[in-house]
Each structure stands twice: as structure tokens, then as C-alpha cells.
Amino acid sequence: MQQPLKIYNTLTRKKDKFEPINPPFVGMYVCGPTVYGDAHLGHSRPAITFDTVFRYLAHTGYKVRYVRNITDVGHLVGDADEGEDKIAKKAKVEQLEPMEVVQYYTDRYHEDIYRLNVKTPSIEPRATGHIIEQIELIKSIFDKGYAYESNGSVYFDVVKYNEDKPYGVLSGRKIEEMLEGSRDLDGQGDKKNSVDFALWKKAEPEHIMRWPSPWSDGFPGWHLECSAMSVKYLGEKFDIHGGGMDLKFPHHECEIAQHEAAHNCSPANYWMHNNMITINGQKMGKSLGNFITLRELYSGDHDLLEQGYSPMTIRFFILQSQYRSTLDFSNEALKAAGKGYKKVINGLRLTKKLAYVADESIEVNEKQVKQIDSIINSIYRGMNDDFNTAVSLAGLFNLLKKINGIHLGNIKPAELGEETFNKVIETYQTFVEEIFGLVEEKPADLEKAIDLIIEEYKTAKENRDYDKVDKVRAELKEIGIVLKDMKDGVEWAYDEF
Structure with missing residues (x-):
């Protein structure tokens, strides 16, 4: 009997049993x-984390609508309410239209992130495609008395909202402390209070990205976009809202407040936040010289990289840790992940060659069957405990030991019985390919090339040309391939050491 799925809910600060609003349907919104600019190492963690959530929920029978947005306006430098739009700033530097910047980097984001075998979301809306919905949401917040206009811009009145509902429920921040900490600041610009945040910003004359609204020609606030798009595609109340830990405050906190103000409910029942990736113990940042894009990771073209790392190595590296835990990048950690990935793929290749062989003279070994059932339960138990891929991977490696035992003849298929044998193969393949999203990375025509080399190796052995035998082995090992002399012939595998 499998344990029910539990998710650590940032809102309640505990693991809550997952109970969808309208099963078997699940709505999940993740901030994209x-x-x-180009996708970097930090982008890979939420992409893989919520891809795995998406995959596992689908595997367990849920019909998931996964919405991941593209922010293409309103995100200002410094994540603040004043200053230049990040995209408009890039457009000026490159002497391009802002939407040229958006298209270029959206395409590159897709290219880089999908190499990690991340599934496409069900819907990928853009903020600029939902200006009407955002204006209507502001009107609704105005009607409830929680918005005010100031010089053509519209702000959310956090202090007034806090009189009716607590602000800070997600992050645990207290409005009194935030106000106290901002008293010494010189002026608040157009805001009543420093804690208020923009719903709509009036565009300055030089601001390129602007739309007409009842208040001014301007653009929506960063926080507002996600609220409008999540409601459009998932409804006023949906199941899961995800994103990186850095979005918890102010972005997600503001989302909750404006959603509560407009709809009198919190948008999502479960708030999930993946932890950040550090690099050699430091937060990633351009000023520190440790900012690594995914393209640089793949190619190895960065001063901090000793080599390039394949997309599946990076995916395996991220799956090795539970998504809420800290994860530190280093060359050593990536190389170790590469070895682990190859071990898993070698196991996958084995499962596709193994077949059940009935033998009535062999009795079912109940001890082996119980061990395998226990291992498979541990794999599911890890995933049901807040998507703990680290625990599930450990279980998968234990299952791989049984698979290797079958391959080497130490465990006869008949000892397990056909049902358990098939369960071993199906569970391993399902978790590797369907849930963890790991695929075999191999050069073009690798199989054909290795088959030719193996024939040459066999001939050398038959002719007792041991110098050539050793040379073939050494040359293959240099490219990460090892040969294994078996009873029935010669096999190859990826080098795990």
C-alpha cells in the first residue's frame, strides 16, 4: 500500500496531503x-523540478494543466517598482525593438531548456498577450478599495489590505517591521507607503513598451501578470503554484494579496518553492564571475568549467537532491553526476535486453520477491514524500543491483516469477524514462561503430593478438566505453569509473 502524496506547502510550512480541488484534474502554475538574456544554470532547477512534478502527477493518473508563463514586460531592473524595464534596457543596448529581444531569447530559452528533456507546458502565455485581463483585474481591485491612482500609476494599498487580511502569510514578514525599516528613506515617490507595490505604471516619454489604460499609457506591474494569467487558464482557485525560492517575496506574496483582494481567496492551495543553486558555495552573479549559462555548461566554454557537461548529466545532477535542499555546483559534483547517469543508462539498456525465461524446476524465491517489493515501495515512497527524487534514485540504484544480478545469472528470472520480473523491468524503465526524464545520450551511429570495433576485438582475441586486444580496449575506454567479455560473447557499456 503506497503512502499518499504529500507536498511541502510554503503557505502552511508543513507537508500537506495532496488533495486536488477537482480530481483527476490538477492545475499547476509556475513562474517562467x-x-x-540566455538561460543559466539557475533556470535549470525550476524547469527540471516542476517538469518532474508534472511527469509524476501524470504517471499517478492525474490530468495536469501545466501553465508556465513568459515575462516579456513589466519586470524592472532590481525587481522594483521604479527604474528601467529589463527587456527595454536590453533592446536599447542592442538597438532592437523590445519584441525582437523577447523573441530571440524566448527561442534560445526553449532551445537550451528542452535539451534537458523538459516537457513543454500545457500553456505558455506571455504577459503582453494579456494586457486586457490585467486591466480588468486592476479595476476589480479598485472596486474592492485596495488600489489607488497616483500621477497615472496605480498601486496596491498594502496597509489598507493588511487591516482586513494579513499581508506576509507566505514569507512570514510583518508589515510593521517592513514599515519600521523604511521610515528613514527619503520620500516614497508616488506611493502612500513604501510597502505598496505597482499594479500599473505610467510610462515615461522615453519608455518604449506602453499600452492605453483608464489611468495612463503605461505597462502592468510584474506581480500582476501572473495573477491575471493564472486566473485565465486555471480559474480563481487552483492546486499548485511553483517557482524558485527567490520569488517567495515579494513576487508571490504580492500575488496572494492582489488575488485575495480581487477574488476573496488565495490563488493556490499548495505553494512549492525550489531552492537555489550555488556555485562553489557562492550565490551565482555576474559580478562574481561565476554566472554560467546553459550553453556554456554544454560547451565547457567558461573559465570555471574544466569540460562541457551533457544535458542529461545536468538533469541527473539536479535530480540527485530533493528540490528544497541546497545544491552546490562544482566540476567534481558534475563529473560524479555524469558517472551516476551512465550507470542508470547502462541499467536501462540491460532492461531492454532481458527477457523472462520460465523454468518449472526453479521455485520462486520469496525472499528475493519481498526484497524487490520493498525496493519498489521505497522508490514510490520517495516521490510521495514531497517529490524526494534523491530517495527515489537511491531506490532505483538498489533495483539496478537486482537487474545486474539477473543479467549476470546470479538471479534466475524464474526465481522471481513472471509478475515480479516484469515489475522490475517496468518500474526501472518507467522511472528512468517517464518520471525522471533521462534519455540515452549517444553519438550518431554509435551502435554501428562499436559493433564494428567489437568484431575487430573478437578477431584479435581469436588470433591471440593480445597487444591489439589491449589497444582496442584502451582506445574505447578513452571515449567512455568499456568492453565486457561474457559467456555468450562481447558486450559494451558506458564507463562508470
């Missing part, structure tokens, strides 16, 4: 990238 602001497209003004």
Missing part, C-alpha cells in the same frame, strides 16, 4: 523566465 523574464526573457532578456
